[in-house]
Structures are given as C-alpha cells and as structure tokens.
Amino acid sequence: MSGQQAPVKPPTRRRSASQWAVAWRRFRRNKAALAGLVIVGFFAFLGVFGSTIAPYPARDPVCFYTGCTSLGPFVNWSHPLGTEPAGYDIYSEILQSAKNDLYVGLGATLISLGIGVSVGALAGYRKGTSAALLLGISQIFFVLPALVIILLFARIFVTLVAVGLGLTLIMLILGLFGWPGIAFVVRGEVIRLRELEFVQAERAIGASNTRILYRHIVPNILSPIIVFATLTIAANILTEVAISFLGFGDPNTATWGLLIQEGFQYPNYWWIAVFPGLAVVFSVLGFNILGDGLSDAFNPRLRE
Amino acid sequence: MAGLLSYVIRRLLFVIPVFIAVSILTFIIANAAGSPIDIIRHAIQRITPSQLAALQSFYHLNQPITVRYFIWLNDFLHGNLGQSLYGGSVSAQMLPWVSTTLELQLVSLALSLGIGIPIGLYSAKHQYSKTDVAVTTASIFGYSTPVFLIGIFLIIVFSIDLHWLPGNGAVSPYAPYWWGSVFADQVAHIILPATALTLVSIAVYVRLIRANVLEVLRQDYILAARASGLREWSITYKHALKNAITPVVTVVGLTVASFLAGAPATETTFGWPGLGFRFVTAALNLDLPVVQGITMVITIVALVFILVTDLAYAFLDPRVRLS
Numbered sequence: 287m288s289g290q291q292a293p294v295k296p297p298t299r300r301r302s303a304s305q306w307a308v309a310w311r312r313f314r315r316n317k318a319a320l321a322g323l324v325i326v327g328f329f330a331f332l333g334v335f336g337s338t339i340a341p342y343p344a345r346d347p348v349c350f351y352t353g354c355t356s357l358g359p360f361v362n363w364s365h366p367l368g369t370e371p372a373g374y375d376i377y378s379e380i381l382q383s384a385k386n387d388l389y390v391g392l393g394a395t396l397i398s399l400g401i402g403v404s405v406g407a408l409a410g411y412r413k414g415t416s417a418a419l420l421l422g423i424s425q426i427f428f429v430l431p432a433l434v435i436i437l438l439f440a441r442i443f444v445t446l447v448a449v450g451l452g453l454t455l456i457m458l459i460l461g462l463f464g465w466p467g468i469a470f471v472v473r474g475e476v477i478r479l480r481e482l483e484f485v486q487a488e489r490a491i492g493a494s495n496t497r498i499l500y501r502h503i504v505p506n507i508l509s510p511i512i513v514f515a516t517l518t519i520a521a522n523i524l525t526e527v528a529i530s531f532l533g534f535g536d537p538n539t540a541t542w543g544l545l546i547q548e549g550f551q552y553p554n555y556w557w558i559a560v561f562p563g564l565a566v567v568f569s570v571l572g573f574n575i576l577g578d579g580l581s582d583a584f585n586p587r588l589r590e
Numbered sequence: 591m592a593g594l595l596s597y598v599i600r601r602l603l604f605v606i607p608v609f610i611a612v613s614i615l616t617f618i619i620a621n622a623a624g625s626p627i628d629i630i631r632h633a634i635q636r637i638t639p640s641q642l643a644a645l646q647s648f649y650h651l652n653q654p655i656t657v658r659y660f661i662w663l664n665d666f667l668h669g670n671l672g673q674s675l676y677g678g679s680v681s682a683q684m685l686p687w688v689s690t691t692l693e694l695q696l697v698s699l700a701l702s703l704g705i706g707i708p709i710g711l712y713s714a715k716h717q718y719s720k721t722d723v724a725v726t727t728a729s730i731f732g733y734s735t736p737v738f739l740i741g742i743f744l745i746i747v748f749s750i751d752l753h754w755l756p757g758n759g760a761v762s763p764y765a766p767y768w769w770g771s772v773f774a775d776q777v778a779h780i781i782l783p784a785t786a787l788t789l790v791s792i793a794v795y796v797r798l799i800r801a802n803v804l805e806v807l808r809q810d811y812i813l814a815a816r817a818s819g820l821r822e823w824s825i826t827y828k829h830a831l832k833n834a835i836t837p838v839v840t841v842v843g844l845t846v847a848s849f850l851a852g853a854p855a856t857e858t859t860f861g862w863p864g865l866g867f868r869f870v871t872a873a874l875n876l877d878l879p880v881v882q883g884i885t886m887v888i889t890i891v892a893l894v895f896i897l898v899t900d901l902a903y904a905f906l907d908p909r910v911r912l913s
Contacts, residue, residue, distance in 0.1 A: 422604075422607065425604070425608075426607060426608050426611045429608055429847065429889070429892060429893060429896060430608075430611075430612060430615075430889065431847075431850065431851035431885070431888045431889055431892055432851055433851045433852055433854060433855070434851060434854065434869060434884075434885050434888055435615065435616075435619070435885070437854060437869070437870070437873055438616070438619045438620075438873060438881065438885070439619065441623075441873045441874065441876070442619055442622050442623045520734065524734075524736050527736055527739075528736055528738065528852070528854075528855040531736075531738060531855060532854060532855055532858055532870055533874065534873075534874075546738075546739065546742065549742070550742055550859070553742075553745060553746050553749075553750045554750060556746045559739075559742050559746070560743070560746075563739045563742070563743070566735075566736065566739065567731065567734055567735050567739070570734040570735075571730060571731060571734040574730060574733060574734050575730060578730075
C-alpha cells in the first residue's frame with residue numbers, strides 16, 4: 287500500500303472516504319440539516335447546563351412570597367418571560383424542564399431501539415414460524431392506540447409518581463410501546479441484506495448466524511437506524527408533552543407539558559403556555575430536520 | 591378478483607389477534623387499578639355486609655380473574671360494556687361519543703386532503719422555488735407541533751382575545767344559538783378544533799404527496815411521456831398523480847388512526863365531548879368500565895380505518911395482493 291515500492295511514479299492513492307465521511311460531506315452542504323444540528327446542540331446544552339443557568343430552583347414559587355405573580359413577559363428583567371399566578375418564573379422553569387423532557391425523549395428511544403432492533407433483526411433474519419410470530423407481535427403493538435394505553439398506565443401506577451419516579455415511568459412506558467416502527471425498518475433492511483452476495487459469501491465460509499448478524503448486517507443498517515431514532519426522539523418528546531399536558535405526569539417535576547397545562551388554566555396569561563410551547567416546537571423541529579438531513583445524507587438518491 | 595378476496599380475508603383475520611391482545615391488555619390494566627368496590631366505596635358510607643356481597647357478585651369478584659375476563663369478553667361481544675361507576679350504561683353513551691369524535695376527525699380529514707393534495711403537487715412541480723421552500727418549512731413546523739398546542743394558541747387568539755369563535759364544547763349550552771340556528775352553532779364550535787387538527791394533518795399529507803410526486807416525476811415513463819410530446823398538465827395529472835397518490839392512501843388510514851389515538855389531548859383542549867375527552871375524564875376518575883370500553887372502541891375504530899385503507903390500496907395497486 288505504501289508509496290516507497292513504486293519509485294517510478296509515486297502513487298497518489300488515498301484511502302477512499304468511508305461511508306460516514308461521505309455522508310458527513312453531504313450533510314455539511316445541507317443548510318436545513320445543519321440548522322437541525324445546531325438546534326439539537328442548543329437543547330442538549332440546555333439539558334446539561336439548564337439547571338445551572340436557571341436563576342431559580344425547579345418548581346420554586348419565587349414570586350409567591352415577593353408579590354411578583356402574574357407578571358407579563360419582557361416587563362421585569364429578573365423574570366424575562368413573565369411569571370405564573372402561582373409564582374413560578376417561566377424562564378427558569380423552561381430551563382429546568384429541558385433535562386427532564388430530553389431524559390424521557392432519549393431514554394424512551396433507547397429502550398425502543400433495544401427492543402426494536404432485536405425483534406426486527408430476528409424477524410428479518412430468521413425464516414418460518416418464529417419470524418412470523420415476531421412480525422405479528424410487532425404489528426399488534428403498532429396498531430395499539432399508544433397514547434391511550436400510556437395514559438392508562440400512568441394513571442394506574444400513580445403511586446410511583448408520588449415517590450419521584452414519574453418521569454422514569456413515562457419513559458419506560460413510552461419505550462415499551464414505541465418499538466414497532468424501528469422493528470419494521472430493521473426487518474426490511476435485514477431481509478434486503480440477507481440475500482446479498484457478501485452475506486452469502488460469509489455464510490459459505492461457515493460463519494455463525496450471530497457473527498453474520500452483528501458483524502455484517504447490523505453495521506450496514508446503522509444509518510437507517512440512526513435516522514429513525516432521531517425522528518423517534520422527536521415523537522417521544524411530543525408524547526411526553528401530551529401526557530403532562532393532560533395531567534397524567536408528575537406535578538412536582540418541571541416539564542414543558544406541565545407548564546403548558548398550567549398556562550391552559552389561565553388563558554388570559556398567554557405567556558405561560560406560549561413560551562414552553564415554543565421550546566417544545568423548536569426542540570422537536572430540531573430533531574425532525576436533523577433526522578431528515580441525516581436521511582438525505584445517507585441516501586442521496588432520495589434527494590436531487 | 592380471487593387474489594383480492596383472499597387478501598381481504600387475510601387482513602380481516604389479522605384483526606382478531608389484535609382485538610384479543612388489546613382486550614387482555616386493557617383488562618389487566620383495569621384490574622391492576624384496584625377493585626371497583628374500593629373505588630365506589632369512597633361514595634358509600636357505612637356499607638352493610640349484604641350490600642358488599644351484592645356488589646361483589648355484581649362485579650363477579652368472587653370469581654378468579656381469568657373467569658372474569660371471559661365474563662367481560664362475553665358481555666363485550668354482546669354489546670354490553672357494563673355500568674359506569676358514576677352511573678349510566680357505557681354502551682348507551684358510546685355511540686354519541688364515537689360520532690362526535692368521527693365528526694371532528696372526518697371534517698379535518700376532508701379539509702386536509704382537499705387542501706394538502708394541491709399544495710403538495712404544486713410544491714413538487716415547482717421544487718426549490720420560493721413557494722416550495724415556504725411550504726416545506728411550514729409543513730415541517732406543522733409536523734413538529736402537537737395539535738393541542740396549536741389548539742391553545744387558537745383558543746387564546748380567537749376565543750379569549752377576539753371573542754370570534756367558541757373554544758369549548760360542541761354546542762352552546764344556552765339558547766339562542768348563533769343566528770338562532772343550531773346548525774350554525776355546531777359549525778362555529780367545530781371551526782377551531784378542526785382547524786387545529788387540519789393544520790397538523792395537512793403538514794403530514796403535504797410532505798408525503800410532495801415526496802411521492804417528486805419520486806414519480808423522476809421515473810422513466812414520465813421521461814417517455816415528455817419525449818413523446820404530451821402536454822405538461824396531462825403528464826402531471828393523468829400520469830404522475832395517479833401513481834403518486836396510491837402510497838398516500840395507505841398512510842391516510844395510519845394517520846387517522848394516530849390522530850384517533852391522539853384524540854385525548856386534542857379533544858380535552860377544546861372540551862370536545864368525544865371518545866378522547868371522555869377517556870381522560872374517566873381515567874382521572876378511575877371509572878374503569880368506561881376506560882375499558884373506550885380503549886376497545888378507539889382500537890376498533892382505528893383498525894377499521896387501517897383496514898379500509900389497506901383494502902383500498904390492494905384495490906388500487908394489484909401488486910399488493912400478491913405479497
């Protein structure tokens with residue numbers, strides 16, 4: 287490979303760019319995708335440092351004692367986004383909520399990924415009854431009205447909320463009911479790859495099924511999995527917001543949905559619902575356009 | 591046609607395991623919530639042993655849980671969803687709830703397809719034009735916004751601030767109605783919820799139509815049609831649109847099913863007295879028979895939508911039946 291053995295003409299052969307480098311080059315040229323990355327980065331920053339930046343602790347009715355309740359936005363700069371009648375500072379609450387919403391969004395997606403990739407890979411790779419069974423189970427979970435069942439669970443296990451496990455409970459249920467989409471994507475890709483030459487060749491030299499699946503098939507389906515996972519994070523944040531908005535979440539943990547619910551109780555004080563609402567829209571938008579951008583970068587054929 | 595028939599039967603058979611799975615799941619969850627007697631007893635002081643025994647036999651609590659499941663399933667299949675813990679037969683109230691929910695869903699489905707298809711088509715035909723960029727940007731925003739959030743914005747602006755439209759309920763609780771007409775009153779009430787639902791579902795359909803039309807316009811047969819000198823509108827509407835619409839049909843069912851599942855949030859925002867709104871109220875009150883009944887009915891309605899679109903797809907695209 288090195289150039290010393292060819293004195294006549296020093297070959298300028300470079301290592302061909304990896305799939306990831308090519309995708310990154312394509313991704314960089316896509317302005318919307320970069321915007322998505324920036325937005326997601328911004329919210330990730332809020333998730334990590336939000337509690338530190340926030341001027342007041344989470345769920346602290348600061349204004350209840352000092353009498354600055356129900357302030358409008360941009361009036362008093364120690365409460366830039368206004369306050370609630372109960373005395374919460376909106377700006378502070380939004381910052382404090384970021385980590386909780388991201389925790390549910392990311393955690394639930396990881397759980398769904400774990401189940402979805404395993405089920406999808408097995409259903410795609412195996413043939414016969416077990417594959418059909420797995421596919422059937424995925425289809426059943428796919429058509430379940432997820433939000434309704436999640437709300438039921440959240441209501442029934444309300445005792446867990448009381449001991450501070452509300453977010454974890456919502457994350458677990460979202461994860462346990464959100465995997466069929468990923469399973470379908472993985473299954474489709476595995477079925478496509480299963481019959482390709484390099485897998486047949488690997489099988490011909492006697493590789494085990496586990497080796498074929500994890501060394502050869504899974505690395506090749508990482509890109510659709512990453513795309514789908516990014517979009518799933520967005521969907522999970524939306525569902526978490528809906529659960530909290532409906533009053534099935536933990537009233538003692540700051541989340542954007544809880545703020546929106548509190549704002550909805552006082553529609554004359556529009557800023558209580560609108561600012562956390564914007565946080566929801568932009569964070570979800572960020573994950574959505576990042577996912578679209580990644581999809582375009584991995585599959586240039588879809589663009590043009 | 592034999593292929594189509596066997597396809598229909600296969601799809602119908604799929605409904606049965608889904609139905610059983612959902613019924614077992616909701617039954618287990620409802621039983622995990624506790625015994626209905628404990629929930630009722632908050633309202634009954636100094637219960638006598640004979641009353642307790644009567645309640646126990648009414649809810650079959652002396653039977654094991656597996657037997658109770660089959661008793662419940664048998665009742666369900668006979669159209670008996672039990673009694674609400676707060677009074678009233680659940681089955682008798684179910685039909686108005688379903689029709690109220692469907693009213694909102696179907697109005698918004700018609701609006702979003704009627705507006706979304708032309709927009710998506712225009713956007714694809716003028717790809718990367720200013721209009722296309724605006725449409726794509728707007729649709730990704732719509733796609734990222736929960737229906738209830740748009741609902742809250744609409745209520746704040748049009749109901750609270752401007753006093754133009756009612757933002758709560760499906761009819762005015764008082765007379766006189768709008769311009770003295772009950773129908774006008776109902777229309778006025780559906781405007782805000784239908785707008786909120788439409789704005790989000792339009793975004794879904796526009797993205798889909800645009801992507802599909804772009805995909806179809808790149809096909810060789812479109813090139814061939816252009817080369818043979820067909821007019822552009824004939825290529826777009828007669829050749830491209832037909833093939834671009836077919837995959838959309840499948841997604842309509844899934845999208846409506848997902849909006850039905852999201853009905854609790856949408857309907858609660860507008861106090862729209864359909865399945866979703868009743869579900870939230872019943873779940874918060876632990877009114878288990880209502881909760882079980884609504885969960886089953888939402889699943890069935892969603893399944894019907896998915897099934898109908900599946901069949902429409904098989905009818906439109908013969909290749910589907912073979913797989």
